Amino acid sequence: DMRRDHRVLGKALAVTLAYVWSQQGRAAALEVLEDANLQHSHVDISWLALDESPGAEPAARELRAAAEAGREWTRTRSGAAGEDRLDTVVPLLVGGELVGAVRLSESMAPRREYVRTSIVRAVSAAGLSVGVSAGLVLVLGFWFVGRPIRGLVQQARRIGAGDLSVRGGSRQHDEIGMLGRELDAMCDRLVEAGDRVAAETASRLAAMEQLRHAERLTTVGKLAAGVAHDLGTPLNVVLGRARMIASGEVTGDAARDNARIVAEQAERMAHTIRQLLDFARHRPAQRAVADLAPLVEQVHVLLTPLARKRNVHLRLETGERPCRAYVDAAQFQQALTNVVVNGIQAMHDGDLTVSLSQARRSAPDQPDRPPREHACVAVTDRGPGIPPDVLPRIFDPFFTTKEVGEGTGLGLSVAYGILRDHDGWIDVRSEPGGGACFSLWLPVEGP
Ligand SMILES: Nc1ncnc2c1ncn2[C@@H]1O[C@H](COP(=O)(O)OP(=O)(O)OP(=O)(O)O)[C@@H](O)[C@H]1O
Ligand SMILES: [Mg+2]
Structure with missing residues (x-):
């Protein structure tokens, strides 16, 4: 900028001086130069006479060369x-x-200072x-991005924890708002x-x-077939004794004894019929901690008539100590x-032996879990056993090897489902010809 200013000023002066010089002579021209010097306080304007002392002005030769080429000449110096x-x-x-030259000389310090303060100001303004x-x-980022995203994160956390009632209700019209509304819709x-x-589960449970x-x-x-068979003997006794009393065959104390027997x-x-009706009664599922021994004994009593009808002796082995489990007694x-x-x-x-015992076991579907105390009701028969090709299917619903009308094939599948609902399981060991042993496992509650 300074070079340009000098050049413009110098050229203007040169044109003016050349005119004055040609019209009024050298002295008048130098006076004009003097005036210009006084008017431009920041620039020293002086006359450079080339012919006066060429040795004292090192620039003379270059100036002359520049002048001959018709251009001005500039330098910086200390x-x-x-x-x-x-x-x-x-x-x-x-x-x-x-004829000579106009020399303009100006300190660069004020301009430098100006540039420096300009830079400082520009940098400060930019910084600010x-x-x-x-x-x-x-x-703005916190208000329009951070705050809503934090809300979304909290909402996502609560959804992850299972709370689906939470709604962001975002009204923002940007991607975050869309995300919030999608989250609400997802909820x-x-x-x-x-x-x-829940409805399907409830109807499935009801169907089950x-x-x-x-x-x-x-x-x-x-x-009932077993019970009917079993009732025959006491009915005959009742009938006989009642007849004896009615016919007057026995009187007094003997009649009283017979009446007591009746x-x-x-x-x-x-009692037998009540047990059968009790078993048939429809009860809502209800689990409680119960000792398994009396439950097993009741089953033993209930099934004894059926076993007796088939000449099977039902043996029961329950241990001394109670064996408590959290069960629905009827289902078990x-x-x-x-x-x-x-x-x-x-x-x-x-x-046919039914035995109740305890053992430490891990559930077969969770073998990595540490073993815990389980009650085991083992049912061991001396029948023909289960053939290996039948064994994998016995728990399938409607699988039966029995004649039509004899079996529905639901017995073991229902037992399997009940044990699974009780966090237990059934396992079976069988060798053809060596009978079968079914074990019902249930987690023990308490000591
Ligand atoms: N103790 C056993 N000895 C030999 N085979 C058995 C024994 N228990 C079960 N099975 C076989 O498993 C099949 C399925 O038993 P499951 O109790 O499910 O049905 P089912 O007894 O045939 O019919 P349902 O019990 O519905 O009257 C039986 O048909 C039989 O072949
Ligand atoms: Mg059966």
């Missing part, structure tokens, strides 16, 4: 006070002849605007799906309950009954 100065020399041609912009970005759909699953009850009633039919037998029959008895009935049906005579 001044007396140590500051940098810009010198510009503009040749003055009068009538085509080089960057700071303000950053602050603005932070505040709605999850709630709907949850309701559907009905199936179990139906299966229970078929078992009652089988038991009452005892009637009591026994009523149904499962055990199904297994024992199968054993009885597989035999024609001999012993």
